[in-house]
Amino acid sequence: MIRRRGRWWGAAAVLLVLAAAGCSNRVDIGAAGPAATPAAKTGGRLTVAVVTHGAAGDPFWSIVKNGAVQAGKDLKVRVTYQGSGVPQTQAQFIDAAVNQHVDGLVVSMANPDALKASVERAVHAGIPVITINSGGDKSVQFGAITHVGQDETIAGRAAGKRLADAGVKHAICVVHEAGNIGLTQRCQGAAQGLGGRLDTVQVNVNNLAQAQATLRAKLTADHSIGAVLTLNPAIATAAVAAESGSGSSAKIATFDLSGDVTTAIEQGRIQFAVDQQPYLQGYLPVQMLRLYHDNDNTVGGGQPVLTGPGFVTKANAAKVAELAKRGTR
Amino acid sequence: MSAPAVPDERVAAVSPVRRLLVRPELGALIGAVVVFVFFALLSSTFRSADGVANWLDPASTLGIMAVAVALLMIGGEFDLSAGVLTGTTGLAVTILATRFGLNVWLAVLLSLVLALAVGLANGYVVTRTKLPSFIVTLGMFLVLQGLNLGVTKLLTGNVLVGGLVGRSGFDSAHLVFASSVVLGGTYFKVSIVWWLVLTVLATLVLLRTRFGNWVFAVGGDANAARKVGVPATRTSMALFATTATAAWLVGTITALRNTSAQADAGVGDELTFIVAAVIGGCLLTGGFGSAVGASLGALIFGMTSVGIVYAGWDADWYKLFLGAMLLLAVFANQFVRRYAERRRRS
Amino acid sequence: MSDDTALLEVRGVGKRFGPVIALADVSTTVAAGQVTCVLGDNGAGKSTVISLLSGVHRPDEGEIRLAGVPVDFAGPRDALAAGIATVYQDLALVPLMSVWRNFVLGAEPTRRFGPLRRLDVRAARETTRTELAGMGIDLRDVDQPVGTLSGGERQAVAIARAVYLGARVLILDEPTSALGVKQAGTVLRHIAAARDRGIAVVFVTHNPHHAHPVGDRFLILKRGRSLGDHAKGELSRDDLTRLMAGGAELDDLAAELDRP
Numbered sequence: 001m002i003r004r005r006g007r008w009w010g011a012a013a014v015l016l017v018l019a020a021a022g023c024s025n026r027v028d029i030g031a032a033g034p035a036a037t038p039a040a041k042t043g044g045r046l047t048v049a050v051v052t053h054g055a056a057g058d059p060f061w062s063i064v065k066n067g068a069v070q071a072g073k074d075l076k077v078r079v080t081y082q083g084s085g086v087p088q089t090q091a092q093f094i095d096a097a098v099n100q101h102v103d104g105l106v107v108s109m110a111n112p113d114a115l116k117a118s119v120e121r122a123v124h125a126g127i128p129v130i131t132i133n134s135g136g137d138k139s140v141q142f143g144a145i146t147h148v149g150q151d152e153t154i155a156g157r158a159a160g161k162r163l164a165d166a167g168v169k170h171a172i173c174v175v176h177e178a179g180n181i182g183l184t185q186r187c188q189g190a191a192q193g194l195g196g197r198l199d200t201v202q203v204n205v206n207n208l209a210q211a212q213a214t215l216r217a218k219l220t221a222d223h224s225i226g227a228v229l230t231l232n233p234a235i236a237t238a239a240v241a242a243e244s245g246s247g248s249s250a251k252i253a254t255f256d257l258s259g260d261v262t263t264a265i266e267q268g269r270i271q272f273a274v275d276q277q278p279y280l281q282g283y284l285p286v287q288m289l290r291l292y293h294d295n296d297n298t299v300g301g302g303q304p305v306l307t308g309p310g311f312v313t314k315a316n317a318a319k320v321a322e323l324a325k326r327g328t329r
Numbered sequence: 330m331s332a333p334a335v336p337d338e339r340v341a342a343v344s345p346v347r348r349l350l351v352r353p354e355l356g357a358l359i360g361a362v363v364v365f366v367f368f369a370l371l372s373s374t375f376r377s378a379d380g381v382a383n384w385l386d387p388a389s390t391l392g393i394m395a396v397a398v399a400l401l402m403i404g405g406e407f408d409l410s411a412g413v414l415t416g417t418t419g420l421a422v423t424i425l426a427t428r429f430g431l432n433v434w435l436a437v438l439l440s441l442v443l444a445l446a447v448g449l450a451n452g453y454v455v456t457r458t459k460l461p462s463f464i465v466t467l468g469m470f471l472v473l474q475g476l477n478l479g480v481t482k483l484l485t486g487n488v489l490v491g492g493l494v495g496r497s498g499f500d501s502a503h504l505v506f507a508s509s510v511v512l513g514g515t516y517f518k519v520s521i522v523w524w525l526v527l528t529v530l531a532t533l534v535l536l537r538t539r540f541g542n543w544v545f546a547v548g549g550d551a552n553a554a555r556k557v558g559v560p561a562t563r564t565s566m567a568l569f570a571t572t573a574t575a576a577w578l579v580g581t582i583t584a585l586r587n588t589s590a591q592a593d594a595g596v597g598d599e600l601t602f603i604v605a606a607v608i609g610g611c612l613l614t615g616g617f618g619s620a621v622g623a624s625l626g627a628l629i630f631g632m633t634s635v636g637i638v639y640a641g642w643d644a645d646w647y648k649l650f651l652g653a654m655l656l657l658a659v660f661a662n663q664f665v666r667r668y669a670e671r672r673r674r675s
Numbered sequence: 676m677s678d679d680t681a682l683l684e685v686r687g688v689g690k691r692f693g694p695v696i697a698l699a700d701v702s703t704t705v706a707a708g709q710v711t712c713v714l715g716d717n718g719a720g721k722s723t724v725i726s727l728l729s730g731v732h733r734p735d736e737g738e739i740r741l742a743g744v745p746v747d748f749a750g751p752r753d754a755l756a757a758g759i760a761t762v763y764q765d766l767a768l769v770p771l772m773s774v775w776r777n778f779v780l781g782a783e784p785t786r787r788f789g790p791l792r793r794l795d796v797r798a799a800r801e802t803t804r805t806e807l808a809g810m811g812i813d814l815r816d817v818d819q820p821v822g823t824l825s826g827g828e829r830q831a832v833a834i835a836r837a838v839y840l841g842a843r844v845l846i847l848d849e850p851t852s853a854l855g856v857k858q859a860g861t862v863l864r865h866i867a868a869a870r871d872r873g874i875a876v877v878f879v880t881h882n883p884h885h886a887h888p889v890g891d892r893f894l895i896l897k898r899g900r901s902l903g904d905h906a907k908g909e910l911s912r913d914d915l916t917r918l919m920a921g922g923a924e925l926d927d928l929a930a931e932l933d934r935p
Contacts, residue, residue, distance in 0.1 A: 049638075056645050082644045086594070087587050089634070092387050096638040099379040100372075113491045114587030177488070537793045539783040542772075546780050549769035556767040557781035557836075558752055616771045 046077045046104065048289050049097035050282065052133070053090055053110040054083040060256070060278050064132070066327045067282025068106065075290045087114030094118040097127075104128050104289030106282075107144075109135025116142060128292050130285040133278075134182075136304045145292060146300040148284050150276035150308035152182045156189020158309045159229060159253060159274050160198070166251060166271065168226035169196040172218060174239065176205035176232050183231050186255060190229055198229075208238050215242035219250060227251040233258035233273075240269050257312060262324060265317040275320075276308030279328045353610025354622030356661035360608065360654055361625045361632070368636035375632075375639045378515040385517065388631025389524035390579050392624045394598070395605035396524075396531045397575030399623035402606050403535070404568040405548035405615030406455060406462040410447065410469035411576050412598030416590070417473050418444050418580030420481055423490045423590040426499070433498035433585075437506075441577050447473070448573025452566035474596060481592040491589035499585075506578075507585035520582050524624070527575070531620035544568065549616025604651065605630055608658040629654055681740075682707045682875040683728070683759070683844050688737030690723050696899055697723040700737070703894040703904045705844060705875040710866060712886035713879045714919050715896035721879050724896070725848055728877065729761040730754030741844075760842035764849050766833040770822030774814060775803040777821050778836050802839065810835040810868050827858035831865050838869055845869055846877040851885045863889050883915040895919060 050068045054061025065081045072079035080102075082093040087110075095118055097105055105122050109115050112135040122129050123143035131139040131147045139147035163171055171194055173187035191198040201218060203211035219225060219242060228243070228250050230236040236254035243250060254261060255274045264270040284305065291297040299305055312320050323329040369376040375384070394411060401408055418440045425436035451469055455462045481490060493499055506523075509516035535541040543564045546554035555561045576595075584590045607613065608629060609622025633650050637643075681704035690698040698720045705711040715721045726732040727739065730748030738745045741757055748754045751761075768777050776799075784795040784802065803817045812831045814824075821829060830850050837845050847866065851859040866889050870876050880886050886893065893910060895902040895918045902918055910918075 056648075078641075080638070080641050082638055084644070087589075087591065088390070088583055089387065091586075092383065092635060093638055093644075095383050095386075096374075096380075096635050099377070099383055100374045100639060111489055111491075111587065111589060111591065113494075113589040116588075181487070533793070537796065539785060539794055542776055542780060542783055542794065545772050545776065546769050549771045550767075553765065553767035553769050554780065556751065556761075556763065557840075558755055559781050612771075616769060 044076075046075075046290060046293055047100070047102045048072070048077050048079050048104040048106060048286055049093075049100075049102045050079060050081045050106040050285075051090055051093045051097065052081075052083040052106075052108040053085055053087070054108070055085045056083060058083075059258070063278040063327060063329065064282035067279035067284075068286050069282075070328075071283040071286035071290075075287060077286055077290055079286060085110075087111040091115055091118040094122060098122045098125050101125075102127060103293060104130070104286075106130050106132055106285040106289070107135075108133040109138060109142075112138040112142070119144070128289055130288055132281045132285055139304070140302065145298050146288065146302075147304040148281055148288075148307060149304060151304060151306055152185035153189040153192075154306065155255070155274055155276065155309035156186040156191075157193035158189075158311075159186075159255070159272075160190035160193025160195075162193075162272060162311070163190075163227045163229065163251065163253060164194050164196065166227075168194065168251060170198075170224050171196070171227035171229055171250075172199045172201050172225055174201045174203055174211075174215065174228065174230045174235055176203050176211070176230075176235050186231055187229075203235065205232055205235060208234060211235055212238040212242045215239050216246050219243055219246040219248035223248055225250045227253060227271075230254040232256060233261045236261050236270060236273070237264070240264055257320070257324070257329065259321075259324065262312065262317050262321045265312055265314055266321065268314060271313070273312040274308065275310040275312050275329075277310045277329075278307075280307040353617055353619040353662075354625055355610070356658050357609045357622045357625035357629065360657065361628050364629050364632050364636070364654075368632060368640060372636070372639035375636055378513060380635075380639065382515050382517045382521075384631045384635035385521045385628075386631070387634050388628045389518060389520040390582060391598075391601065391605060391630050392524040392627035393520070393527055393575050393579050393582075394572075394602045395609065395623040395627040396528050396620045397572045398602040399606040399609060399611050399618050399620055400531055400535065400544060401568045401572050402603070402611040402613070402615060403548045403618040404544045404565060405551060406565060406568065407466060407603065408451060408569065408572045409463065409466040409599045410451060410473055411466075411572050411602055412595045412600075413470050413473045413477065414444060414447055414573060414576035414595065415580040415583065415598065416477050416592070416594035416596065417447070418577040419584035419590040419594055420477055420490060420580075420592065422581055422584045423493055424481065424484055426496045427490060427492045428484055430496075433493070433496050433502040435498070437502060437581050440581065441574070444573040444577035444580075445570055448570040448576075449566060451573070452569030455569070456562045456565050470599065477594075478592045488592040489589060490592075493585065493588040502581075503585050506582045518586075520586075523578065523582070524627075528620055528624040535620055540564070540567070545616055547615075601630065604655050607662070608654055610658070610662060612662060626658075681705065682742055683877075684740040684743075685724075685728075686737050686740065688727060688734040688739065690727060690732060690735050698727070698734075698896075698899045701894070701896065701901045702737075703892065703901075705877055706891070707843070707875045708870055708873045709891040710870050710876040710878050710889050711892040711894065712890035713877060713894045713896065714881065714883060714886055714915070716881060716919070718898065719896040720899040721881075721896060722848075723899070724894075725761060725846055725877075725879060728754070728844075728846055729759060755840075758841060758843035759846065760837035760840055760844070761846040762830075762833045762837050762848065762850065764852070766829055768821045768829055768833060771820055773818045774821055774824070774832060775800045775817040778803040778806070778817070778832065778839070780836075782840050806835050806839045807832065809872075810838065810865055812865070825858065826854050827861050830854070830858075830862050834862075834865050834869060838872065838874060842874060844875045844877065846879065848879050849881070850878070851880060851882060859885060881919070883912060883919050887912045887915055 052061055061083055068079050068081060084090050091114060098121055105127050107119060107129060109131050119129055119142045129144040131144045133149045136147040136149055173190055175183050177183060187200055203214050228239045230239050233254060233256050237260045239252050251271045253271045257273050257275055261270060261273050288299050320329050374380045398411060421440040421443050422436045425431045425439055426433045451466055454465045508519050510519055543559045546559050547561045547564045551561050605626035606623045608626035609619060611618030634647060637647050683705040685703050687700050687702055689700055703711060713721055713724055727734050730751045730753050779799045784798045785792050786795040787793060800817055807814055812835060850862050866876060866878060891907050893915060894904045
């Protein structure tokens, strides 16, 4: 009886040890030194916590993370990265960072209301905060030193301008999430930049087959459409498929990158992609916090620091594809 | 808390140990102690008052759900719609208060009515059709997920509904559901109080009321229970309503704390509740488990989710850790049940 | 047929399930403090008799009288409320629950009132212990799960529970069938103990050797019909066995199987 029980507890112990070992290996790689090292005043090791609303495994956010981690290596900053799409969990991660007295905090604010209390607590505790990617309009109000991201209206305007330069008079803007304010801003900006006629088409990003059918119907029916501007790489790929065989010769452009989009740009099937350069949204805040700490520098002069729009065209697509393999684009 | 004494007493006195071993929460208690010691050694912040308040917070909202889900599982049923229902109730509070201008308290009350309707619908369909609750509530899960997204967009044109701050009744509702309690200079979220009260309440109901006895009986053998006059259908209905009420509480807490609600909130949490309950000693087959155990399961989740941050690890490891805990718990449960069910030679 | 001492009386009852005649014109009586055995082979109609007495089904013909009054049960709870308790073969015990929780299940003692009303655990444990002892059952630990008990012990707990729940009529469905000789003997003793406490026992079995020692009255069924309803004095054990097996049929079978 006792032997039997011993075996069970033995198995339990082995599992626990395995779990612990799996984790502690990571500690050695990722972070040398104990958790809450008090920072030396100048030039010493800093700890910066990056807390985003990106779920683990999201390709976009893994590039942001790579940027932050690389900046940490380059600048002697210990960077921790946590992400959760659940706002209250994100707030708890911020609270955890504040409790650890980190030297700087980088936060993406998809839902600024939910993070308000935690971000303000960090500011109150004297921790410099930089917001990234989303929530730029609340950044200053919450007490962050600056915001690093892309202004969607400006990015849209640039995309529209590019299409106008290519001779497009009539374009459609494909919105894939109803009510996402950022997407609406992109289309509005594109309309300003284009100067011509821009119609909005509504599709669902979770049903790509349907989206493709909708776009094909649109392109077949109206040959005056000179360009399709999509706001998501998956929809861009659907637009490419929709165009072939529709008799339309509309140019396709998109926001944000994926492997398929880069390949399509190389092949000339997509004209260009508007890139908000996620790597910069990870790298720059860490660098800014280092400068703020060492030299009391602030960047942006009270205005957001824009990481986009950058453009990927046929000219640089091959290079971007190469860089994408390294996880930086 | 006599758990640490187990290995020494095992040989000396068989009977008390046997009794201790068949307690469903034993595995979770050991697990919680191990996890606490583990992270407390790694990080001094983890064991500081601020740190404790930090990890009790995620444990609290999960714990409220895990306790209710544990009762339901002991009663032999599942509720896969419980997670997304926390989103539904939060959205209901936010939309009713901001788009329809209702007093926040009235919105909270109507949201409770909605939750009870969903819970009773689950219970009615399950008890009426005798279909597995797994399937029925999976259907409800999809229905609610669709409604959350569809109705929210229809009414607000957005997936994120904000603007609760400043609505009439917001301040008092926030105080009750989402404020913090200061203890020795540390801010503890009031949801922790809700959690502790509900755990005690659920334990009392389970172990010290007729209804609690019926829950064990219906989950252990519904036919047997029915034959001795236990109102099995009513018991199941009440349990589904309890889960829905817990979802309402968590939804309300979350909405008031975030002062906003997201259309995708709560999706995927339903399995976490079940995992916490199973770590806490609930059998997937029903009839066995404990509310305290489920709370300890939630505590393990909370400590792990925040402890990993304090330890400076990637959050990617969170799931690995929980997976190991779950497997351990299942092994322990299996062992306990065999032990409990082993027939005596007469 | 009418008997003044009969607590439960069955008069010419019949039951059809669609085209199948499950039971036709069956009559017997059960007196308080006596055991009436219902005997029959598989498919003889024993289960139908139980379902009629326990309120699961209603008879299509005939009537059931309890203490001289015709009764018409809407369901098992009705029958239970009238004092007719049934211990099925599956015993209606929950294996993972402790003996005392099982024992009081459905009739839990409580104390205090309103929102403070709660299970009286001390009373429940004590009741379980004394009731079991009263039936001559000594369990070491009423906190152990029922799943850890032996088959005979479980049967005993189920019978004791029915008695405790106030059964005036106790219907036992094949209580000895799955047990070894020794354990079956123990269960027969429990049946006798229940009888001695003034309960009218209906003992349903296919085993005449188990029925004869405790029975005061024997109803023999075959293919839904009564082969006779006899008092103990009218039948020897051999008569009973022969009737059970179908009398002449058994002789034929013996002849057929006889080696040439």
